[in-house]
Amino acid sequence: MWSKRTKKTIWIILLIAILPGFVLWGFFDSIKKSPGQSHYAGRIYGRKITSREYQSALQAVNTAAAMRLGDKLQQMQQYLNLEGQAWQRLLMLEEASRRRIRIPDKEVVRTIRSYSFLQNKKGEFDEKQYRQVLRYVFHVPARAFEEQVRGDIAIEKLFQEVTAGIKVDDTEIKEAYNKANEEISVKYIAALPADIAADFSVPDEEIKAYFTANNLLFKKPLSYNLEYVMLGTDVPENKIQDTLQRFIKAADFRDEAKNMELEAKETGLFAENGPIPGIGWSQELMERLANSSAGKFLPPVKTSTGVFLLKIKEKKEPYIPLLEEIKDEVKKKMVSQKSAQEAKKRIEECLSKIKAATTAKESVSLEQLAKSLSLKSGKTGDFRFGSYIEGIGASDAFYTEAKKLSPGQYSGVIKAASGFYIITPDSFKPVDENKFAQEKKDFARSLLFKKQNEAFDQFMREVEKKSAAKKF
Helix, strand or coil: CCCHHHHHHHHHHHHCCCCCCCCCCCCCCCCCCCCCCCCEEEEECCEEEEHHHHHHHHHHHHHHHHHHHHHHHHHHHHHCCHHHHHHHHHHHHHHHHHCCCCCCHHHHHHHHHHCHHHECCCCCECHHHHHHHHHHHHCCCHHHHHHHHHHHHHHHHHHHHHHCCCCCCHHHHHHHHHHHHCEEEEEEEEECHHHHHHHCCCCHHHHHHHHHHHHHHHCECCEEEEEEEECCCCCCHHHHHHHHHHHHHCCCHHHHHHHCCCCCEECCCEECCCCECCCECCHHHHHHHHCCCCCCECCCEEECCEEEEEEEEEEECCECCCHHHHHHHHHHHHHHHHHHHHHHHHHHHHHHHHHHHHHCCCCCCHHHHHHHCCCEEEECCCECCCCEECCCEECHHHHHHHHHCCCCCCCCCEEECCEEEEEEEEEEECCCHHHHHHHHHHHHHHHHHHHHHHHHHHHHHHHHHHCCCEEC
């Protein structure tokens, strides 16, 4: 059986859909199909997903976001990929249906009546409050909301079914707790390319030769320049379309914007699949750009900041610029490569000296060794796995290597974002066993859910692949 607290945690995650967190932008507008366009949004297991189904899913994840974020929804919307979440929701619901997961009406009613934001001060379900929340907060009819909840419950049951066999034992709990809480500090010697770069000068002949041999490294991708205006946030659909038609018929975009007392702007050239300056990032918008040419208008885009009307001013095909245009860029890349090679050479020489001294049972002074090889030495503060070490970067590799070493032992070469390092343990702070005993139950619950969530995420990736899911 699932505890009330566990089920609440599941609701928090599943209501906003289980998705990877690398997407920073999403559309919040409806898909408006123009004449001649398909009325289907995609395909799952060969079944065409209608635009109406997609819209229902998009409305559901919008509602879920409102339930999760409350008053913070508007300020957080720009960071949510609601469009992607809607598609993921459709995938999960399709899988639940294939597994014959059915949710009776009485379970939907019971779930809705359990929501605290729909209850009065006595903890009783308030019908009037329910209607007001749907109308003024979620902006969704009761029937549609009830179907959203039915879908949410189906997804929760799918999650439970897929993750039912996943467990965590005491050994796993203790190892994970130690990893999350024990602290280590290390002494290090470092070869940093940024420090070495100043020693390099690159003659023009070398720059020219390098560019000739490696010019594909500097190829510029397909890029666009858009003209756009932004309307208000609560603009009626008919006014948006009327305004768009005026721009389409106008001889000059900027002149028409001036006539309408709007501010016309340009994005400047930006690369495909990158964020759009002044607007954000959207996979769907990039797909539409790829199929359009200069002079064409794009469908209106609604975001939390307003409605955008966009015209493609320029579409520049991929090209290799002339050396004169990017000489500094080429030189910078060459210096970066040379300094990285030199840094690696120096740290490997340092490691050889440490090994020789260790074999001879001689003491090693990282400070003196660093000075003799023009390297840097230092000591970190206390850090944990998964933390950030000031001036160095992510701690994971340092933590993993340090755990293997006894006092007086040295690691091999560790490559970090900032350069190359050799470390030796300095201090170690084990976990407080009394604190672990107090926190074990809650920690185990969190660890289990994390493990279940990872398994479910992997499961959904496999479902997506198996179903040949495709968005049009």
